[in-house]
Amino acid sequence: MSGKIKIGIIGATGYTGAELIRILLDHAQADIQYLTTTSAAGQDIGEIYPFLRPRFSQKLTKYELSAAQKLDAVFICLPHGRSMELAPELVNAGVKVIDLGADFRFRDLAIYEKTYQKHTAPEINAQAVYGLPEYNRAQIKKAKLIANPGCYVTAATLALKPIVENLAFVEGSLIIDAKSGVSGAGRALRQDTHFLEVYTNFSTYKLGVHRHQPEIEQNIGASVVFAPHLLPVNRGILATIYVKLHEKTNTDNILSILQKQYQNEPFVRIVEKAPTLKDVVGSNYCLISPTIVGDGSQLILVSALDNLVKGASGQAVQNMNIMFGLPETTGLERLALNP
């Protein structure tokens, strides 16, 4: 294509919207032209996010198809249920759509409907491609509509999928003990994200009933126990994943399997020393390390990523790069902010 990609963000005032802007401002081919909101029309995005002001100013507006259809790519950052209203008309208008919500993540709509709500756009869902580049790159290239994976889901899938596909494990033994920073819960006001509910605190939530569990199970083809926890930090997911193998093995063998799987991937790194949250926060990298403990048949995987980058907006831009034939790492190579 000639010229920059004309980009819109539907629901730009949430954290994934602001993160898209932050990333795209350093993306040489991106031209952010259109930002929508339901609640803050008329305001400048820089009033809501002052960190943007030194470089970026743009008015928020209410979504209108007539404006959106002139764009090349649209990122939808809306609660589930809303994307399936907008995506069909955008796709039909020839706009490439990357949906950061859950509406198009499930191949089996019965699971979607059991987990979320009635699905009103099954036809467009059938065209959607699940945007996990490490496994679906070829289809993403040709996709009109991307279902960007969930944050926990990305962390868990990248670590677990090569294991369940290459090793025999005890059925029912897959346990994902996942810990996330607060930005995963969004910017809307809720008692449980009040500063004083979170600071110096740590808690579980939705044990065994979190909506990301069936998405993980779809991706790896096996049932899991999923236990999410809320960390008193702004960003990042660290998942500690337990797998009981049928046969004894050692850490080096697992390292080999993972390294082989991801050796050419730009944003997955297999490391020997377990990653920490700060190794990845602010970056699009997912770091994974395996450890065999006990008698040799118990595997522990540690997987870390930034929920707003590789877990959401960074992966969305990675998908955009693939869809538009750009180098996949464009705009996405910055490292974590540390210390």
Add this chain to the structure above:
Amino acid sequence: MSGKIKIGIIGATGYTGAELIRILLDHAQADIQYLTTTSAAGQDIGEIYPFLRPRFSQKLTKYELSAAQKLDAVFICLPHGRSMELAPELVNAGVKVIDLGADFRFRDLAIYEKTYQKHTAPEINAQAVYGLPEYNRAQIKKAKLIANPGCYVTAATLALKPIVENLAFVEGSLIIDAKSGVSGAGRALRQDTHFLEVYTNFSTYKLGVHRHQPEIEQNIGASVVFAPHLLPVNRGILATIYVKLHEKTNTDNILSILQKQYQNEPFVRIVEKAPTLKDVVGSNYCLISPTIVGDGSQLILVSALDNLVKGASGQAVQNMNIMFGLPETTGLERLALNP
């Protein structure tokens, strides 16, 4: 006994020492008479811990048996290896000893020696009582030497022991994913407790090789997978514990088992809503909640306590109260500091 309990703290400058002072200042029968140090002799404890100054001032001194043997009770807050040097002479002098370290926690010295180092006081070890009041109250009452349990160990044992003793579970399926605040790592300077290594961070450490694992296994009589994590907070442990049961059950059944076990315990509470760290930090309570997930055979237990209180100094005072025939809750009823 007539008069207050004359108390010494050996190794008073660490966090468990300061926490003992904080607790004992509100204990009507306690008279803190003797504080020792190896590195800060001559200083006042209030110079090291200014929060004590409004109510407490006392010089630190080097340990001498001649002084210590005049006391009624001595708390030892030293690294492992050091307690077994001091405890025998104190016990022989008739002083009641509560050791907050690991030296006397193991009935089977082979496990101690494999986990820590050579044991030099096997005879006195044979007299030691493991200071978990919920299970050893009668022996604690008569004990001369208490081995105060580890912090992670208390959180894990209180939750798991009634389960493994009352329900059939899949061997090898016990997984303890435990998260601790930084005070568990002590006050000594280490790169990994530098503010900038911990703040906004979260990490695993010693996966499968932490020294509390054999202590938990001793307590519950079964092998476990133990994965400790470092939380970016000052205090508190929250352990998420996974048990695969042989038969399906429901949450209410597990609640009943736990409630029956602890119905008369002053410091263990079984709760329906999973506890968070802030429910317990600053208090001597351990809160435990069970949830059955998935098909009905997967149990998740959440256990929370303050590592410096019920996980160390509070439990030590609880043991002292039992040893001296005082009401067990004396000085220990304060609630968590919240928000």
Add this chain to the structure above:
Amino acid sequence: MSGKIKIGIIGATGYTGAELIRILLDHAQADIQYLTTTSAAGQDIGEIYPFLRPRFSQKLTKYELSAAQKLDAVFICLPHGRSMELAPELVNAGVKVIDLGADFRFRDLAIYEKTYQKHTAPEINAQAVYGLPEYNRAQIKKAKLIANPGCYVTAATLALKPIVENLAFVEGSLIIDAKSGVSGAGRALRQDTHFLEVYTNFSTYKLGVHRHQPEIEQNIGASVVFAPHLLPVNRGILATIYVKLHEKTNTDNILSILQKQYQNEPFVRIVEKAPTLKDVVGSNYCLISPTIVGDGSQLILVSALDNLVKGASGQAVQNMNIMFGLPETTGLERLALNP
């Protein structure tokens, strides 16, 4: 009096209400009988504050005079404007009232009305005693209605008042750069107390227009520049206060003035080393230290307290103790939680 003090808390679900309960549970003469709410009637306070559950359970109810007038003492924890509706009828019913809000803090109602709103109970305001024990103990003893001071105000007044009363200072040179933890902003949901607005952040607010400024000016009888800041912590105020003196002096002279003023006060400590937030958080102590810098005429005072304790609920209980002829420190001696 015979028997315990029968206590009610009007507006018990806010942080000052919960803090009153936390303190009063360790107060031997307190009997909490009545907790009111406008929004959560029928709920147990332990559902809102799970940290209370191990020791305390009580249903919240809507305020009714018929119930409240049977009490000995009532703490009002309501937004300004509401106390002046309730206080008159309670005082007239013979209930001792301690109002933690601003409605009765001003002797000159014109200042109140300029700062807050129209005052509807000027007669009862005339009977109110400003509850700063260090300066008004005699009147508090006989008071029917206490206006408990503001949190910033207590920190600033205790440090500044002895200085302005004993030394000549440059008019207009009094600057209070005050920093507060988030609990000062209350529990209601606001964008600026969302975890992600505060964590890793630090900000000024209401520069020169904060409502505590005229209250400080009333107390010390001089105008001040007041600049509040929001610290990314749960509790505590640290105020750095600048005074330009007419004559050169030294730190020892200032120490003497302050020590003389507060030598018999149970909850004010003059210290040589500047206090930090953690020296006081969780306690009812206010720590103050002076430093003379530069050419000898510039004084810097550092004043620290816990905004919810000496800055609100602890001071309120201190006032109650004085009103009921109890030892002033009853229930209030606990030290800061540290680390």
Add this chain to the structure above:
Amino acid sequence: MSGKIKIGIIGATGYTGAELIRILLDHAQADIQYLTTTSAAGQDIGEIYPFLRPRFSQKLTKYELSAAQKLDAVFICLPHGRSMELAPELVNAGVKVIDLGADFRFRDLAIYEKTYQKHTAPEINAQAVYGLPEYNRAQIKKAKLIANPGCYVTAATLALKPIVENLAFVEGSLIIDAKSGVSGAGRALRQDTHFLEVYTNFSTYKLGVHRHQPEIEQNIGASVVFAPHLLPVNRGILATIYVKLHEKTNTDNILSILQKQYQNEPFVRIVEKAPTLKDVVGSNYCLISPTIVGDGSQLILVSALDNLVKGASGQAVQNMNIMFGLPETTGLERLALNP
């Protein structure tokens, strides 16, 4: 010049060294060739800073002039006293030197020697240019040796200098109440940067005796009261600055003065709403806002920057860009990480 700038970092294992690497990896003209250390020779920088590993690996070595003199530019990140040993030989070898320490910041060596230590390289000091681009751009362009300003100094100078140069103020009234994140204190182990000394805490330090005070005074040509504080966060400085003016004015007038001064500056923004720490952390921007309070003669300036970026490594790269004739913003435009 042809080709990339060959760059060395002397003392690369500290936070300013790691931050230089983070910035320079996104700088199209930078080629990091040489990293030195005194303590960790032979290690890879990625072992010390795992966040670098996904993109960067380089062995640390001991400093040798023979290696360093082949470089185009050297950043010195050493404690004061060490730079003046190395800088002369590097400058004489034709290497452009940017010193992030204090050794060459003072025109009057008597002040340096009073504040720091004896100066051993007065001749080279005479050639050094103070690297504050907003005021010394022309000299920086021709400089062989840059003295990069202190972090607090940059925040204070950028806000105060236009005021003291354009308005009459009361002598002795300039007060800088500055708050810094912990990274300003460096990576070396110290009790006061232990996680548990800082977390939930806030404190003053070096009131009136901090070494940045004379540097600020040199820059603005007036004496100041300087009070540094330690914030419980990783990065960022927010300075609240008080100026008593001789004549009454209003906020708009001050805004005009500041905007006029900095209208063409790429990294200084004058804003109406006071900046917060998170508006700048991770970026090279300094945000400044003025407020006139009280009767109209009291000015409060709020100045915020990231101590490791505009306060150290970012400003150092900005200086490098100017010295090498590159666009001044190269590699430095990234925005703050938020939330």
